[in-house]
Amino acid sequence: MDTPQGSEAEFIVKYRQEYYDLSKFMHKHPGGINTLKGLNQADMTARFMKAPPHSDAAMYLMKEYKVKPEDSRVPKTKARHQGRRVDNGQDSQEQEQEQQPREPEDKNNNQLDESMEHLVDWSKAMLPQIANITTCYDEWVHKPVDRPLRLFGPWYLEMLTKTPWWLVPTFWIPVIMWCAWEDIYSSWQDKSQLAVFIAYFLFGVLLWTFLEYTLHRWVFHIKLESNSGPWICTFHFMIHGLHHKVPFDPMRLVFPPLPGAFLAMLIYTPLSYFLIQPRIVLSGALAGYLCYDMMHYYLHYGNPSFRHIVHMKRYHYQHHFTHQDLGYGISSPLWDVVFKTRIHLRKLKYQLRWS
Structure with missing residues (x-):
């Protein structure tokens, strides 16, 4: 079964x-x-x-x-011939080697x-070891494995790198409500402001999708060469490389809230001087980010039935295992279409399922 x-x-x-x-x-x-x-x-x-x-x-x-x-667990096959008596009267324990069936030509070059895992010691913290494999880091990091990974040696640092999925909405929903509450209340009192609130909120969501694409393409997938220094390789592994190396680690599929809050403030502070209604835009962008992080987790561990989500799951897996230089959109392929990095999936004759 x-x-x-x-x-x-x-x-x-x-x-x-x-x-x-x-x-x-x-x-x-x-x-x-x-x-x-x-x-x-x-x-x-x-x-x-x-x-x-x-x-x-x-x-x-x-x-x-x-x-x-x-x-x-390996099935045991019976020998084709049992021991036999030879001319000198002694029992022969030799058995004919089972003939292997001839395999058809593999046109897919599978x-x-x-x-390459001998290059590192998986029983030790991985981050300090990246500096030792810089010449082949880019090749190594895109060869995925399914095993536990320890990023830091000290337990208190390692703990900060692991995030259960439910912690993300628990942290960010109150932050989003705090950012938008004053404007939500004003819009409720003055219905003429409701359309303004919705427009800027949706602009924030759209802004996030653009940030998602640009960060994923030009920061998380920064071009690495064999002569890239240890610092850039270590930085890349810490922010995104580890996800491509161990793509099925459920505790490293969403971004830790505290570093996320720091990055949000780093991006928001300069933009706030140029944006109209920056708090509404920020709340929309954070809502977009929250949807992105939850969707990213679901694409790895969910069993979608809705056609669009099934498509995005296949799309994201293609990015992981086939086209690491394409398909940077996770919550939406919009900017992949704009910047011509879209992955074209073949049509299936049946619906895929994962449970």
């Missing part, structure tokens, strides 16, 4: 004479859980080769679920990359 989301039952598949336990990956699979239907305890090689090509990043991630040959 196929494994549902959250189940601890094993889901063992065979690919190119190797075995993989996908039980913890099924609900994370970018192609949906239903595309894996019927593969439990089966050889998926033929279906895998007929599928659309998998990216190098996806193939690299696959190694995370590989099961060692001596593992008890090969498992050589691992």
